[in-house]
Amino acid sequence: MQPGEHLNATIVVKNNTEEPLKNVRVRLMFDAPSVNGRSIMDWPSLEDEADGNIVGEQLSDTIRRGQITWSSAQIGDLRQLDPGEQLTIDVTIPIRSGEDVDLTAYESYVISLTGNAQYTLSDSEETAAGVPLVLTINSDTTFEVRDEADDDVHTFTWLLGNTFHPLKDIEAQVDFYGDVSFSQDDAVVPAGELTYDEKEKKLVWHIDEMPLSVDVLALQFPLTLNKANPSQTQLTSKVRVTAIDQVTGKQILLIGDEVGL
The missing domain is CATH 2.60.40.1170 (Mu homology domain, subdomain B)
Structure with missing residues (x-):
C-alpha cells in the first residue's frame, strides 16, 4: 500500500456451531504508525455504514491502535446468529498522504489488522479470533x-x-x-x-x-x-x-x- 490509498477491510462472522450465538460483539483493530499521538490512518474519514464505536489507544511512541466495535446496538442481527447464519461488515479508511502530514516523521511502515468476535454460546462466554493481517506501507512514489x-x-x-x-x-x-x-x-x-x-x-x-x-x-x-x-x-x-x-x-x-x- 501507499500513502493516500484507501484500506478496505471486511470482517465476516459466521456461526459454524449447531447452537445460536447470542450477544455477539465484533472488534476490528488497526495498529498503525503514529507521530505525536496521531495515526497515519485518517480516522475522521472512516467509512462504516454500521457506525461502530471507535476507541483509540497509544501502544507505543510510534504505534497507535484504532479499534472499532459493533454490537446489537449498531447491528440488530448481532443479538443472535443462528446456526449457519453469516454476517459481513465492511469498512474503508484512507492512509494519510504527504498533503496531510510529514510522512518522513513516521518511523514505522507496518499496519497490523486483527479481528475477533465475542459471543455467548450455551451460557458460556467465548471468543473467536481471525487471522491477523500485516500490510506494508511503501513510499508515496x-x-x-x-x-x-x-x-x-x-x-x-x-x-x-x-x-x-x-x-x-x-x-x-x-x-x-x-x-x-x-x-x-x-x-x-x-x-x-x-x-x-x-x-x-x-x-x-x-x-x-x-x-x-x-x-x-x-x-x-x-x-x-x-x-x-x-x-x-x-x-x-x-x-x-x-x-x-x-x-x-x-x-x-x-x-x-x-x-x-
Whole structure:
C-alpha cells in the first residue's frame, strides 16, 4: 500500500456451531504508525455504514491502535446468529498522504489488522479470533506523463515524485510505435541514464538512487513522428515504472499513461 490509498477491510462472522450465538460483539483493530499521538490512518474519514464505536489507544511512541466495535446496538442481527447464519461488515479508511502530514516523521511502515468476535454460546462466554493481517506501507512514489504536441513533434515530460522513503534501482520503460525518430542528444536527463534501442523502439530510464533530498525528477525528450499511419492510434505504450523502497525492501510498480494520436 501507499500513502493516500484507501484500506478496505471486511470482517465476516459466521456461526459454524449447531447452537445460536447470542450477544455477539465484533472488534476490528488497526495498529498503525503514529507521530505525536496521531495515526497515519485518517480516522475522521472512516467509512462504516454500521457506525461502530471507535476507541483509540497509544501502544507505543510510534504505534497507535484504532479499534472499532459493533454490537446489537449498531447491528440488530448481532443479538443472535443462528446456526449457519453469516454476517459481513465492511469498512474503508484512507492512509494519510504527504498533503496531510510529514510522512518522513513516521518511523514505522507496518499496519497490523486483527479481528475477533465475542459471543455467548450455551451460557458460556467465548471468543473467536481471525487471522491477523500485516500490510506494508511503501513510499508515496508517483509518476506522471505529460505530452505537448507541435505538428509532428511530441515533447514528453516524465515526472517522478517521491517523499516518504528513499528509492533505489528505479527504471521506467516505454515502447514507441510507428515511424518515429528519437535523439538522445535532445533529451534533458536530470539523473540516471537514458538508453534507447532503435530496433525495438524501446526507451529505458534507469536511476540508481533517489534520496529524500530530491522530491521530483523531471525527464524531458522530444519524439518526432516521421510519417503518419491512418490506422495508428497510439504513439507510445503505457510506461512501466519499477523501484525498490529502501526502507521496506519491497518493489513498487507504477503504470504511466500511454500517449495517443
